[in-house]
Amino acid sequence: MLTLLRGNIKRLTELSLLTAAALIIFVVELQIPNPFPIPGVKLGLANIITVYTAYRYKAGETAAVLMIRILLGSIFGGNITALIYSLAGGLLSLGGLLVFRKFIDEKHLWISSVFSSVLHNTGQIVAAIIILQTPQIIMYYPFLLLSGCLAGAFTGLCAQVVVLRLKK
Amino acid sequence: MKYKILTFICVILALAGALGSYFVLTSPEKTRVNIISDGKLVRTIDLSNHSDEQFDIRYRGRTNTIEVKDGKIRVKEADCRDHTCVKTGWLRSSAMPIVCLPNHLVIEFAGEEGGVDALAW
Numbered sequence: 001m002l003t004l005l006r007g008n009i010k011r012l013t014e015l016s017l018l019t020a021a022a023l024i025i026f027v028v029e030l031q032i033p034n035p036f037p038i039p040g041v042k043l044g045l046a047n048i049i050t051v052y053t054a055y056r057y058k059a060g061e062t063a064a065v066l067m068i069r070i071l072l073g074s075i076f077g078g079n080i081t082a083l084i085y086s087l088a089g090g091l092l093s094l095g096g097l098l099v100f101r102k103f104i105d106e107k108h109l110w111i112s113s114v115f116s117s118v119l120h121n122t123g124q125i126v127a128a129i130i131i132l133q134t135p136q137i138i139m140y141y142p143f144l145l146l147s148g149c150l151a152g153a154f155t156g157l158c159a160q161v162v163v164l165r166l167k168k
Numbered sequence: 169m170k171y172k173i174l175t176f177i178c179v180i181l182a183l184a185g186a187l188g189s190y191f192v193l194t195s196p197e198k199t200r201v202n203i204i205s206d207g208k209l210v211r212t213i214d215l216s217n218h219s220d221e222q223f224d225i226r227y228r229g230r231t232n233t234i235e236v237k238d239g240k241i242r243v244k245e246a247d248c249r250d251h252t253c254v255k256t257g258w259l260r261s262s263a264m265p266i267v268c269l270p271n272h273l274v275i276e277f278a279g280e281e282g283g284v285d286a287l288a289w
Binding site for chain 1: 170171174175177178181182184185186187188189191192202209278
């Protein structure tokens with residue numbers, strides 16, 4: 001990470017700010033009561049930053065921002081057991097996002113966000129099935145699919161607005 | 169054009185999720201039974217619309233005969249030593265699965281396992 005950014009203090013500062021912003025959004029979102037009793041269903045507002053970073057920075061930089069946010073987020077959020085699910089979902093959606101950004105332009109950024117959100121939920125559910133050895137968890141998948149599409153579209157639209165405005 | 173297709177895929181995903189959720193929510197509770205042999209799910213039976221049937225589950229040459237009748241399920245015969253599974257009788261509650269330890273067989277209601285949520289998320 002340091003070698004990646006050597007001599008580029010401006011970039012390092014920008015990425016730190018993005019990570020901090022994502023972390024704040026993540027912690028604040030934890031305080032919002034979740035009306036849905038299904039684990040894994042949430043807005044994931046912090047991913048506005050993730051998607052924005054993916055469309056503005058290099059792959060390694062995006063990965064760093066996301067990983068640090070997930071690690072610190074699970075520590076601040078006080079839910080270390082959720083870390084492995086976040087990581088599984090995070091890595092899969094990050095991989096997807098880095099592919100999608102190649103052929104989906106900024107004006108349709110929300111589509112990338114929907115796909116990577118669905119990938120995120122897929123990663124989570126696969127991790128849960130493997131860790132808990134309970135294939136029945138797949139019953140949650142339709143709910144996660146729907147909520148992933150909606151939340152992904154929302155966070156994607158937010159990121160899209162930010163990307164297009166900051167470009168000016 | 170490309171984006172129309174991609175948008176269409178998004179809509180399809182959301183609709184698939186909505187439909188799936190609908191089916192999961194409307195499927196009657198506690199009628200689906202899983203038969204697990206040696207840790208692997210070998211069969212799922214929906215007791216609410218399953219015709220009467222009798223079949224064998226084999227594990228390392230030993231056999232449990234399972235009977236489905238009138239929307240209930242039980243182990244009718246077993247060639248193990250203790251016959252705990254046979255004595256358990258018809259499957260009644262998700263808290264009390266039919267288990268045959270010597271033959272590594274479990275028959276239980278499919279559904280959410282208690283405590284998974286709190287543990288996992």
